[in-house]
Amino acid sequence: xxxxxxxxxxxxxxxxxxxxxxxxxxxxxxxxxxxxxxxxxxxxxxxxxxxxxxxxxxxxxxxxxxxxxxxxxxxxxxxxxxxxxxxxxxxxxxxxxxxxxxxxxxxxxxxxxxxxxxxxxxxxxxxxxxxxxxxxxxxxxxxxxxxxxxxxxxxxxxxxxxxxxxxxxxxxxxxxxxxxxxxxxxxxxxxxxxxxxxxx
Amino acid sequence: xxxxxxxxxxxxxxxxxxxxxxxxxxxxxxxxxxxxxxxxxxxxxxxxxxxxxxxxxxxxxxxxxxxxxxxxxxxxxxxxxxxxxxxxxxxxxxxxxxxxxxxxxxxxxxxxxxxxxxxxxxxxxxxxxxxxxxxxxxxxxxxxxxxxxxxxxxxxxxxxxxxxxxxxxxxxxxxxxxxxxxxxxxxxxxxxxxxxxxxxxxxxxxxxxxxxxxxxxxxxxxxxxxxxxxxxxxxxxxxxxxxxxxxxxxxxxxxxxxxxxx
Numbered sequence: 128x129x130x131x132x133x134x135x136x137x138x139x140x141x142x143x144x145x146x147x148x149x150x151x152x153x154x155x156x157x158x159x160x161x162x163x164x165x166x167x168x169x170x171x172x173x174x175x176x177x178x179x180x181x182x183x184x185x186x187x188x189x190x191x192x193x194x195x196x197x198x199x200x201x202x203x204x205x206x207x208x209x210x211x212x213x214x215x216x217x218x219x220x221x222x223x224x225x226x227x228x229x230x231x232x233x234x235x236x237x238x239x240x241x242x243x244x245x246x247x248x249x250x251x252x253x254x255x256x257x258x259x260x261x262x263x264x265x266x267x268x269x270x271x272x273x274x275x276x277x278x279x280x281x282x283x284x285x286x287x288x289x290x291x292x293x294x295x296x297x298x299x300x301x302x303x304x305x306x307x308x309x310x311x312x313x314x315x316x317x318x319x320x321x322x323x324x325x326x327x
Numbered sequence: 328x329x330x331x332x333x334x335x336x337x338x339x340x341x342x343x344x345x346x347x348x349x350x351x352x353x354x355x356x357x358x359x360x361x362x363x364x365x366x367x368x369x370x371x372x373x374x375x376x377x378x379x380x381x382x383x384x385x386x387x388x389x390x391x392x393x394x395x396x397x398x399x400x401x402x403x404x405x406x407x408x409x410x411x412x413x414x415x416x417x418x419x420x421x422x423x424x425x426x427x428x429x430x431x432x433x434x435x436x437x438x439x440x441x442x443x444x445x446x447x448x449x450x451x452x453x454x455x456x457x458x459x460x461x462x463x464x465x466x467x468x469x470x471x472x473x474x475x476x477x478x479x480x481x482x483x484x485x486x487x488x489x490x491x492x493x494x495x496x497x498x499x500x501x502x503x504x505x506x507x508x509x510x511x512x513x514x515x516x517x518x519x520x521x522x523x524x525x526x527x528x529x530x531x532x533x534x535x536x537x538x539x540x541x542x543x544x545x546x547x548x549x550x551x552x553x554x555x556x557x558x559x560x561x562x563x564x565x566x567x568x569x570x571x572x573x574x575x576x577x578x579x580x581x582x583x584x585x586x587x588x589x
Contacts (some may be wrong), residue, residue: 152404160396174397178407185408256390263387281346282388288346303346310349310384311377317387 133198141189152181155199158284159206165279166210168268176213180206196293203284204294207276214272266316274309281306336367341374349385 136154139147159180164173183205191201267275280291281302292299336344341364347355348364356364368378461468475481 148408149401149405152401152408156401156404157393157396160400161393164394165391170394170397174400174403177396177400178404181404182407259387260391263391267388267391278384278388282385283391300343303343307342307345307381310382310388311380312384313387314380314384317384 130193130197134193137188137191137193137198148185151184155202156181158199159202162203162206162279162284163210165264165267165283166272166275167213168264172213176206176209180209183209197290200286200290200293203280203286203290207280207294210276211272262317262320263313266313266320269316270309270312274305274312277302277305278309278313282310336363338367338371338374341367341371342377345378345381349382 136147136151140151156177160173160177163176163180164170167173167176180202184202187205191198195201267278270278276295277291280286280294281288286294288299288302291302295302297305344356344360344364348361368375474484
């Protein structure tokens with residue numbers, strides 16, 4: 128059902144209907160931004176890359192064939208290719224090395240109005256949760272790109288193994304292995320950081 | 328990794344099933360496989376911590392919340408794609424144009440430059456100068472077709488031409504030197520013969536016609552120099568000149584003559 132709606136949207140967009148394109152952007156911008164942010168660990172880079180992804184989608188939308196795969200898989204493949212290009216350009220070095228750097232504009236941190244409005248968790252719990260999220264994001268940024276993209280697509284983008292194998296162009300067994308190693312490496316990094324923090 | 332079988336499942340098999348077992352073992356794995364997996368996890372000393380770390384990593388990742396994109400992101404994307412659309416429409420126009428239109432479009436700027444008046448004038452002057460130089464040098468355009476353009480042949484030709492021109496110039500100056508030598512010898516002969524003739528005929532007036540009217544300065548024997556308009560006359564001559572109206576003054580009827588004034 129969702130695929131049919133997306134197909135209709137794509138057809139309208141290819142026919143030149145600007146409202147259809149706007150709808151596609153509104154539907155998928157959050158997903159693409161999150162994927163880029165989790166991979167780059169930089170809000171600015173994520174914003175630039177998201178724009179770049181949609182510009183490329185806009186130019187190549189006519190080449191999309193719905194019989195070859197879901198629109199979401201096609202979009203994720205395109206995003207992943209841009210992320211790989213971005214990583215190769217070397218910008219990643221500045222971001223991943225800053226595991227102890229400040230995250231003043233961290234999107235994970237809530238706005239003050241949201242904090243005041245949110246009654247459920249206590250401030251201490253929320254603060255602990257925010258700190259944990261920052262630590263996880265930093266550890267994620269330290270994973271190798273192969274492992275990082277695999278765990279992001281599986282655990283954050285909720286894609287199945289077949290789709291991930293299609294996006295990464297590797298067998299499903301390799302996808303599962305990368306996911307396992309990525310999760311394990313992340314847990315080890317975090318436990319190492321906790322040990323270092325407790326020793327200090 | 329331990330490759331020994333633990334409860335019918337090897338460690339590599341355990342690792343291969345790990346991802347699916349962590350997702351949802353009740354749905355992703357058959358009951359028998361699930362049991363074997365659980366038994367291996369409990370009994371294998373290598374795979375038990377592996378399972379624990381992987382599960383912890385998964386739970387940490389799934390704890391990450393979705394981040395909020397910037398508020399202007401959609402607007403920026405739409406603005407960027409509209410700019411891209413404008414560029415694409417220009418490209419599409421270019422692609423739809425006929426080959427003649429594209430050719431003329433590509434030639435438009437060079438053609439205007441080519442037809443610029445200054446360029447045309449300069450080109451004509453250069454062509455005229457070149458053709459004049461070639462015609463003066465005796466080069467014909469039809470001869471150029473027979474020229475051997477090989478570098479060695481060109482070098483030989485240039486050396487030959489240079490040698491011929493150098494020989495012509497040398498010969499010309501040698502001839503000129505002979506002429507000047509003969510001329511100076513004849514002048515010396517004339518000067519040498521002139522005093523002998525004067526001594527033989529002292530009373531004979533052998534001066535040139537323009538020298539016959541020269542006055543000889545008394546006591547010196549030197550001829551008196553010709554006067555010019557910069558030399559002063561003596562007082563008597565000036566007085567005499569005042570008594571005679573000047574030619575310029577007599578030709579000017581509007582001016583009173585000096586004689587009338589006096």
